[in-house]
């Protein structure tokens with residue numbers, strides 16, 4: 001376990017430590033950052049700074065306890081980057097070479113991870129970033145409090161879609177069981193995590209109206225005016241794509257969200273094509289069955305471009 005020794009040494013030897021997760025954070029990313037912050041605090045007896053480019057969605061605020069994230073890019077000697085395939089996912093507006101020379105620990109489970117950082121703890125077979133960090137705690141024999149157990153549970157639950165996505169491995173379920181043993185009550189915790197805002201639910205009805213399905217490909221989109229009309233927030237649409245992939249005979253799903261300077265596209269596949277490869281063609285990435293990308297194009301043009309790429313890959317079985 002040489003990398004664990006290095007990890008602990010780096011935490012012990014650096015003074016200004018920042019733990020960061022990716023922009024537009026999901027449950028796994030936020031939970032992985034919080035768990036890593038607990039890890040740093042364990043060795044330093046002092047809290048690290050938590051950074052995220054985006055605001056933490058309301059639905060995950062309950063996980064924070066007495067922690068808080070800053071959106072102001074902090075100075076650091078050591079950066080612990082979690083759940084992020086690329087440093088630009090953490091710092092979208094900063095040139096990469098600004099961090100040359102700084103110590104970076106890269107903890108991730110995305111296949112598209114581009115191996116940034118001096119210490120890389122990357123396991124694409126892990127269900128989630130939280131799973132990797134859970135095993136770090138176990139291997140270092142650090143006690144996991146009930147509060148931390150809840151954080152791990154939420155992260156793994158979120159990344160596996162409630163233990164239903166293909167990344168619901170034996171390990172994921174085993175960890176969940178161990179976390180329940182540490183005091184997690186799945187029922188109330190999941191209820192809290194899945195609580196929807198009224199606006200988010202109204203937004204869902206508007207987005208679902210746009211569904212089109214053709215030749216096994218399901219498409220739907222979200223325009224900025226839908227957010228306004230339902231008083232919802234973009235983060236309310238986090239799991240909407242699962243409605244597409246749940247439709248019978250749908251093999252590939254595409255969810256397009258209008259942003260200020262382009263379109264954000266989420267992709268899901270049942271295995272017929274590799275959406276990570278497709279997303280990477282456009283500077284995005286993720287996993288074989290779930291990936292995302294951004295295009296500097298409007299929703300209509302983005303849909304045309306990516307649909308063409310999807311159909312091409314289906315035809316060539318890639």
Ligand SMILES: [Mn+2]
Pocket residue numbers: 028029083109128129159
């Ligand atoms: Mn993740």
